[in-house]
Amino acid sequence: MLVLVSWQVAVDGPLLGLDRWVRHGVRESRHELHSTLLNHLGTALSDLGGSVPAIPVLLAGGALAAWRSRRAAAPRWWLPAVVAVLTTGLIPLLVVLAKAWFARPGPFGAPLAADQWGWYPSGHTATATLAYGVAALLLARTVGVPARRRLYAAAALLALGVGLGLVWSDYHWLLDVVASWCLGGLVLWTLARRLPDRPQHPGRL
Known part of the structure; x- marks a missing residue:
């Protein structure tokens, strides 16, 4: 889907x-x-995809997951915090490069100014999908099944809400948003396969 849309x-x-x-x-x-x-x-939904609050939530999720992993005496307990920090750098790297490459005008059709990167893909949607999604993935490995499901559902709803809010507010084309969902989903799928098995947790959220 991402290749087709791009x-x-x-x-x-x-x-x-x-x-x-x-x-x-x-x-x-x-x-x-x-x-x-x-x-x-x-x-308001669109704003949830901004660097604030998405990046602080990601960093807090990584720190909390690292703390819970340390309590469970897991090897490489510090890994969630490192993954969270690296994700904060990955988001602008992926989005800015793509925006500069495609240089797509926004819904109002005005030509891009010299200092604009373009609208494709949606930066807010990518930020929400990756920040909330990675935070959920990291925390999910330290909690029980019911809490894990709630974390995944919350991350998915936030990413969905941000994308729909952007389209409703006429900030982005629909395909800008769809591309960021696909891009974020691909990164999350890859990360989920690379992360170590979840440690035995000392308690449940």
Whole structure:
């Protein structure tokens, strides 16, 4: 999916018609509903993908996972904290490079200024998907099954909410958001396969 969407963005392919169709539908819905509450909610959800609060949540999740792993006398108990710090550097590296490469204009169609990177993929969506997702992955290895499921569900809902908030608020095209979900999912899948088995935890969250 990520390769397909990126190819369509690069060649201005017919799939981009989906972006225009969704944007038209969202703008009509906003006009018909004229709901200040929904508009504020969309903005608030979008803001959850900013560096604050996403990066502090990621670092706190890594620190808490390391502390719980140390209590469980796990080997390499410090690894979650290192992974969290490295992820904070990986997010801008992936997103900025892609934005500069594709240089896609935003929904309003204005040409990019000299200091702009472009809208594809969505930085806020990528930040939310990776920050909350990695925090959940790290903590999940120190808790029981019920808490693990809640962590995964919370991370998924936050990533979904940020993406939908960006589209509703007309900050991003839909495919910008979809690409970041795919990119974040790929990184999370790879990380989940690389992380060591979860230690025996001394307690449950």
